Amino acid sequence: EVQLLESGGGLVQPGGSLRLSCAASGFTFSSYAMSWVRQGPGKGLEWVTAISGSGGNTYYADSVKGRFTISRDNSKNTLYLQMNSLRAEDTAVYYCAKGDGGVSFDWSLDYWGQGTLVSVSS
Amino acid sequence: SYQLTQPLSVSVALGQTARITCGGNNIGRKTVHWYQQRPGQAPVLVIYRDGNRPSGIPERLSGSNSGNTATLTINGAQAGDEADYYCQVWDSSTVVFGGGTKLTVL
Numbered sequence: 001e002v003q004l005l006e007s008g009g010g011l012v013q014p015g016g017s018l019r020l021s022c023a024a025s026g027f028t029f030s031s032y033a034m035s036w037v038r039q040g041p042g043k044g045l046e047w048v049t050a051i052s053g054s055g056g057n058t059y060y061a062d063s064v065k066g067r068f069t070i071s072r073d074n075s076k077n078t079l080y081l082q083m084n085s086l087r088a089e090d091t092a093v094y095y096c097a098k099g100d101g102g103v104s105f106d107w108s109l110d111y112w113g114q115g116t117l118v119s120v121s122s
Numbered sequence: 123s124y125q126l127t128q129p130l131s132v133s134v135a136l137g138q139t140a141r142i143t144c145g146g147n148n149i150g151r152k153t154v155h156w157y158q159q160r161p162g163q164a165p166v167l168v169i170y171r172d173g174n175r176p177s178g179i180p181e182r183l184s185g186s187n188s189g190n191t192a193t194l195t196i197n198g199a200q201a202g203d204e205a206d207y208y209c210q211v212w213d214s215s216t217v218v219f220g221g222g223t224k225l226t227v228l
Contacts, residue, residue, distance in 0.1 A: 044208065044220075045208050045219045047219060059216060095165070106212055108155035109217075110170070111167075
């Protein structure tokens with residue numbers, strides 16, 4: 001059974017940093033691309049970033065480019081999101097999601113974690 | 123940047139057919155995925171690659187994609203289908219979500 005468990009969320013001041021983790025199990029982690037998706041309070045889904053299975057390729061939404069960094073440790077089956085220079089508009093539930101293994105850029109997000117809440121406020 | 127347009131809300135009578143649209147420029151040339159999100163829960167993939175159902179998703183849900191519109195169809199709507207639905211595509215190496223549609227079953 002695929003399981004994704006996010007952690008690391010919390011309250012942080014504007015300009016601060018936070019690192020989220022996503023522990024994966026139930027599949028061969030290194031074989032699948034992974035992604036982070038966020039959802040602000042009362043808002044829709046917003047894609048944040050994605051990383052290939054090997055970790056060699058990363059992709060970012062313009063809204064976080066240069067501030068957030070996605071990475072993975074395939075030996076620990078763990079996905080990370082380093083968030084720097086946080087802003088109030090980054091307040092959201094952050095979900096990690098597994099890519100379905102599709103080639104090129106057409107893969108879906110077939111499994112999602114339950115999310116971790118990040119609140120940016122003074 | 124590529125944009126996906128969904129109606130904010132759709133209502134359907136119990137047992138009837140609901141159709142949720144997702145509009146985008148030549149979206150028929152792209153691969154569309156659909157997610158269901160019940161209140162307080164994480165999203166769940168319900169349709170992938172335009173019209174395929176993951177295991178465990180009922181046959182009542184189907185998808186199509188042509189021209190400038192992709193459509194999620196829910197036949198015989200049930201109370202448990204009340205949720206937000208999001209379409210998703212890839213464009214220029216980024217993921218794009220539609221704004222989401224709230225389905226109400228009357």
